[in-house]
Amino acid sequence: MRERLKLLFNYLQLLLPYWDKSLISLLCVGLTVLFGMATPLITKVLIDYVYPNKDLRVLTLLILFGLLIFLFDTYFSGVAGYLDTFIHQTLSIDLRKRFFTKLLRLPLDYFHEKRVGDIMVRVTDDIDAIVDLTAEIVPVIIKTILRLISLLIICLLIDRNLTLLALLGIPLYFVQTRFFAKRFEEIQERSQKQESEIYSFYQEKMSNIKTIKSFNQDIHEAGRLIDKLNKMFALARENLFLGLFNSFLDSTLITLWVSFIGWYAGYRVITGHISIGEIMAILVYLGQVHQPFLDFGVIYKSAVRSFVSINRVNEILLAEPEAYQDVRTFVLYEIEGNIRFDKVSFRYPDTEEYVLKNISFDSKPGEITAICGASGAGKSTILDLILRFIKPSEGAIYIDKYNLQEVSLMTLRANISIVSQDVVIFSGTVRENLQYGCIHPEEEKMSSAAKDAEIHDFILTLAEGYDTKIGEGGVGLSGGQLQRLSLARAFLRDVKILVLDEATSALDSISEAKIYENLKRRIKEKTVILISHRISTLRQADKICVISENRISESGTFDELLSRQGDFYEFYRASEEKNEV
Amino acid sequence: MRSKIKEFFESLFTQDMGRQARQVEVLTIIVFIILLFVIGFLWQYKVVDQLNIFELLLSKR
Numbered sequence: 150m151r152e153r154l155k156l157l158f159n160y161l162q163l164l165l166p167y168w169d170k171s172l173i174s175l176l177c178v179g180l181t182v183l184f185g186m187a188t189p190l191i192t193k194v195l196i197d198y199v200y201p202n203k204d205l206r207v208l209t210l211l212i213l214f215g216l217l218i219f220l221f222d223t224y225f226s227g228v229a230g231y232l233d234t235f236i237h238q239t240l241s242i243d244l245r246k247r248f249f250t251k252l253l254r255l256p257l258d259y260f261h262e263k264r265v266g267d268i269m270v271r272v273t274d275d276i277d278a279i280v281d282l283t284a285e286i287v288p289v290i291i292k293t294i295l296r297l298i299s300l301l302i303i304c305l306l307i308d309r310n311l312t313l314l315a316l317l318g319i320p321l322y323f324v325q326t327r328f329f330a331k332r333f334e335e336i337q338e339r340s341q342k343q344e345s346e347i348y349s350f351y352q353e354k355m356s357n358i359k360t361i362k363s364f365n366q367d368i369h370e371a372g373r374l375i376d377k378l379n380k381m382f383a384l385a386r387e388n389l390f391l392g393l394f395n396s397f398l399d400s401t402l403i404t405l406w407v408s409f410i411g412w413y414a415g416y417r418v419i420t421g422h423i424s425i426g427e428i429m430a431i432l433v434y435l436g437q438v439h440q441p442f443l444d445f446g447v448i449y450k451s452a453v454r455s456f457v458s459i460n461r462v463n464e465i466l467l468a469e470p471e472a473y474q475d476v477r478t479f480v481l482y483e484i485e486g487n488i489r490f491d492k493v494s495f496r497y498p499d500t501e502e503y504v505l506k507n508i509s510f511d512s513k514p515g516e517i518t519a520i521c522g523a524s525g526a527g528k529s530t531i532l533d534l535i536l537r538f539i540k541p542s543e544g545a546i547y548i549d550k551y552n553l554q555e556v557s558l559m560t561l562r563a564n565i566s567i568v569s570q571d572v573v574i575f576s577g578t579v580r581e582n583l584q585y586g587c588i589h590p591e592e593e594k595m596s597s598a599a600k601d602a603e604i605h606d607f608i609l610t611l612a613e614g615y616d617t618k619i620g621e622g623g624v625g626l627s628g629g630q631l632q633r634l635s636l637a638r639a640f641l642r643d644v645k646i647l648v649l650d651e652a653t654s655a656l657d658s659i660s661e662a663k664i665y666e667n668l669k670r671r672i673k674e675k676t677v678i679l680i681s682h683r684i685s686t687l688r689q690a691d692k693i694c695v696i697s698e699n700r701i702s703e704s705g706t707f708d709e710l711l712s713r714q715g716d717f718y719e720f721y722r723a724s725e726e727k728n729e730v
Numbered sequence: 731m732r733s734k735i736k737e738f739f740e741s742l743f744t745q746d747m748g749r750q751a752r753q754v755e756v757l758t759i760i761v762f763i764i765l766l767f768v769i770g771f772l773w774q775y776k777v778v779d780q781l782n783i784f785e786l787l788l789s790k791r
Binding site: 169170173176177180187190191193194198204207210211214217221224225228231232235238239303306307427 | 754759762768777778787788
């Protein structure tokens with residue numbers, strides 16, 4: 150319990166920037182509670198004094214007083230609602246921003262472990278639940294306590310015996326709320342897990358719609374979805390039955406309690422202890438006493454649901470991020486761009502098998518260094534190592550004289566431009582996509598980069614040129630056009646190190662040769678690392694490192710490697726047989 | 731003075747939520763002060779038998 154309160158307190162601190170608005174909102178809530186107490190008291194005076202004494206003046210004053218209360222009550226409850234909504238919305242934006250920023254700073258491994266659908270549920274439903282709790286718990290608790298205290302004071306003033314008897318029913322209500330809350334929490338936890346699974350399922354199927362269609366698996370996939378939805382439905386049904394039983398017990402307890410109090414109140418009137426006006430007022434108040442308890446019950450159940458969400462969101466908020474800008478690291482401000490792999494080995498945690506073993510090579514500015522090898526040889530792992538998505542299990546990588554593990558991650562990635570084999574285009578215009586990651590994009594530089602990537606002419610044929618929308622909901626582009634766009638984006642960033650991972654695999658040899666001709670003009674002082682298994686691409690390199698059985702088996706220029714008749718020669722012959730040369 | 735009041739009420743309908751919320755806060759504090767004055771007046775005003783309206787409402791019989 151203490152642990153949970155601590156968690157809640159951490160989130161309540163998010164309200165600190167809005168302390169003034171929260172305070173005014175609480176003041177308004179308090180006033181509306183007090184205004185709500187007036188009507189039964191006015192009725193009491195009308196019955197006990199005004200009507201028997203036929204006092205028209207007091208009648209008029211009481212009605213005017215009632216109208217005045219109505220006006221203030223309307224204003225203050227409106228303001229409380231407005232400020233609560235303001236705090237709720239702003240808090241939601243704050244928390245989503247904090248969550249998303251943290252999410253983007255988590256290491257890549259994290260995204261391998263968690264499915265996208267699961268993260269989506271956390272970013273939407275879980276954050277909503279936390280915001281609901283954080284923004285509403287304090288006003289509801291204050292409102293409830295204030296209402297309860299006011300009701301009790303007024304009731305005690307009217308009839309002490311009746312009020313004390315009415316209070317005896319309270320512990321019973323708490324016992325049953327606690328009993329049900331535990332069961333609700335357990336169902337909630339299972340529901341959220343199941344919901345994450347359904348989101349992940351949708352996300353995975355939508356991303357692979359082509360494969361599903363080509364394998365004729367649409368009916369089979371729909372069946373799998375129904376299984377998952379049925380499980381969700383079973384949980385919803387369980388929740389519903391428990392909720393119904395809980396409501397039934399709530400209402401029964403309250404009705405029995407109020408009935409008994411009603412009988413006793415009548416007895417007090419008959420025996421002359423209280424007046425008719427007083428009994429009218431006290432019965433209205435005692436009828437309202439159950440409301441604070443119902444409110445407590447609702448907020449308690451909401452809190453139970455939110456604690457499951459808090460744990461899920463905290464899993465991400467408290468996860469160890471990548472060291473983006475650690476003070477102990479070197480800042481790569483102006484670098485030459487020398488890359489050196491020094492006896493680098495890599496294996497994934499918890500596995501014995503090495504993906505790369507004892508890799509050493511140099512790559513200098515103005516030089517294109519190619520890494521080639523069969524599929525699965527570990528070529529792309531080299532790229533991940535350079536970008537520090539993963540770190541070497543043994544050995545070290547240097548940029549100029551700095552060990553990669555000791556440089557600031559933010560400045561490291563600011564010096565590297567990458568074109569990966571999975572081209573990513575964001576929803577937006579061609580211009581926005583090209584300028585992605587550019588600090589000061591210039592129009593002239595952008596068109597020059599597009600020309601060098603052989604995509605400029607195509608862009609001009611689009612309806613709105615560089616302002617044409619592409620990606621989701623925009624113009625569709627072919628694989629080759631996407632690769633050219635991705636190359637143009639990398640050229641535009643104009644950084645010291647350029648990594649091309651199968652960047653021209655979807656292009657024909659003539660276009661590829663043109664692009665490399667342009668690239669060579671651009672890279673006079675830049676280091677280029679080329680990852681490919683295409684002979685036409687490898688011809689463009691100044692130096693080739695051949696990876697075979699997780700090691701560099703040989704390295705040299707294209708012609709040198711051919712003349713050695715080693716692994717590269719075999720690789721060349723195999724490509725020749727496949728007519729790739 | 732009149733233009734300032736006009737400006738104040740116009741800003742209540744601004745698109746800037748932060749500014750609007752601040753103006754609502756100011757207006758609420760003004761209304762709250764008015765409420766205190768009203769309560770003060772009602773406290774002084776005797777409705778019946780030297781009882782003010784609050785005493786009348788909470789009186790027995």
